[in-house]
Amino acid sequence: MKIAIEVQRIFRPHKHGMDVVAQELLKRLPMEEDNIDYHVMVKRDSDKCISTTQNRIVHMLRKAPYFIWEQYLLPKACTKIKADILHCTANTAPLNTNLPLILTLHDVIFLEQNNFKSHASWYQRLGNVYRKLLVGRIAKKAVKVITVSAFQKRLIVEKLGIPAEKVEVIHNGVDPHFFDKLSTETLNRTLKRYGVQRGYVFFMANTDPRKNTEGVLNAYAKLLKLNAFTPKLLMKGISAAHLHKLLKQEDLMWLKGYIDLVDYIPQADLPAIYQGASMLWFPSFSEGFGLPIIEAMASGTPVVTSSVSCMPEIAGDAALLADPHKPNEIATAAYQILNLPLLAYKLSKAGQRRAAAFSWDATTRKTVAIYHEIEKAI
Known part of the structure; x- marks a missing residue:
């Protein structure tokens, strides 16, 4: 099975929360005998923190504005490698893909109005608009939504109208x-x-x-x-x-x-x-x-x-x-x-x-279990 994992920004030098989560997952893939080839989709940048190994192939896609990279370059690359499943790790995903989609939706904070106070940056405002336009549609299209806390699961179910059984809580870990x-x-x-x-x-x-x-x-x-x-x-x-x-x-x-x-x-x-x-x-x-x-x-x-x-x-x-x-x-x-x-x-x-109750190894095992669950369903 070929799984494409979108981690667009993890090669940027200054990593933030979602980048760290994606990097910790990839560091632990592949797990022993999981019979999956992982195709890591990342935008070119200077910090090559993840490299190609057996069963984990890094594809560096050219730089482009966020929405062009995600909506055009990413699905094109997935088609080229003949991926079976696409896992997008940072709240958004391409709309024009027919692949079974797993979406990691860390939160629905973009729906909260306090993000639009006058001193929010233009970049934060633009990102919130992009997420407002896409996330509801993408979450409904996804075969599975992963989120990182039970609190956020309740909000996703309530605010996006997603069936509770479609949303899986997988806590982050600590190195x-x-x-x-x-x-x-x-x-x-x-x-x-x-x-x-x-x-x-x-x-x-x-x-x-x-x-x-x-x-x-x-x-x-x-x-x-x-x-x-x-x-x-x-x-x-x-x-x-x-x-x-x-x-x-x-x-x-x-x-x-x-x-x-x-x-x-x-x-x-x-x-x-x-x-x-x-x-x-x-x-x-x-x-x-x-x-x-x-x-x-x-x-x-x-x-x-x-x-x-x-x-x-x-x-x-x-x-x-x-x-x-x-x-x-x-x-x-x-x-x-x-x-x-x-x-x-x-x-x-x-x-x-x-x-000590939060482990990246446990996070990775639970994520791989979802990959196999979707594999059996397709």
């Missing part, structure tokens, strides 16, 4: 290297490269409104007033210009000296960044899964996350939950971690136990 405790020397050397000192509050920021960056800034301002020795806030993923704009908008310019910014962090450095933190803040309004939650937990870092969306499902009882609309709750949870060492220790240990 074993996050569990490895780094030596003091390695940790300090990595943090020095980023110009930060241990103990910071870590927040993976974003220009997307759902990430709640404004709420984090207000929560951090409250924490500074609550706690005399509050560590710095380390924010990844936004520019100095965007931070300046948000601080001005929230009347929090006085916070500027308390915040450090870092750009993209490669996967190899993430364990050190988590282990160097006093805690991770992940108070998003909406997520498909929330990969940083279990990555931080595996690293032994206490987590403060949201009491809404999929976050309680993923975090279980191993994190402090806060209403993302209430900066006071985020600040109070952080204050407890900073001032109650026993609580911080318990969260660290409980987090590692919780993270």
Whole structure:
């Protein structure tokens, strides 16, 4: 059997959540004796993170705008290799294919209106429009829809009118290297490269409104007033210009000296960044899964996350939950971690136990089982 797996953007140097998920799946394919040839469909770019091996053939398609690549170049390439099944891994897929289609739909966040606030980027707006136009039609056409949390399954069934039996929940995993405790020397050397000192509050920021960056800034301002020795806030993923704009908008310019910014962090450095933190803040309004939650937990870092969306499902009882609309709750949870060492220790240990329940090997096995299920049906 030939399965074409669309992973359009995983060769880009700066990978994000869906790219990481696809890469972790491909690293583990083929599994032993699954009798499948995997044809990996990827757009040409500089980071050749997956290579051709026996039963896993990489096809580098030429660069083109996202919708042209997906709607024209991808189905053409699938026809050329005579694929039996197409698995699209990042929410959208070609409409003009007759192949049995498996769609990984990480979330239906694009249907939420808060993505269209005035400060959402044009790229985010365009992506949301594209998904709104296509995803409902594609999900109905797919023979199986994979999603990453039970919370998102409920939304997909409700909002897209997809039969529940057609939607399979397969949780993401966490790479074993996050569990490895780094030596003091390695940790300090990595943090020095980023110009930060241990103990910071870590927040993976974003220009997307759902990430709640404004709420984090207000929560951090409250924490500074609550706690005399509050560590710095380390924010990844936004520019100095965007931070300046948000601080001005929230009347929090006085916070500027308390915040450090870092750009993209490669996967190899993430364990050190988590282990160097006093805690991770992940108070998003909406997520498909929330990969940083279990990555931080595996690293032994206490987590403060949201009491809404999929976050309680993923975090279980191993994190402090806060209403993302209430900066006071985020600040109070952080204050407890900073001032109650026993609580911080318990969260660290409980987090590692919780993270151990999420395995990329299990994710891959469940995905391959779906391939075989569809094979029997065609």
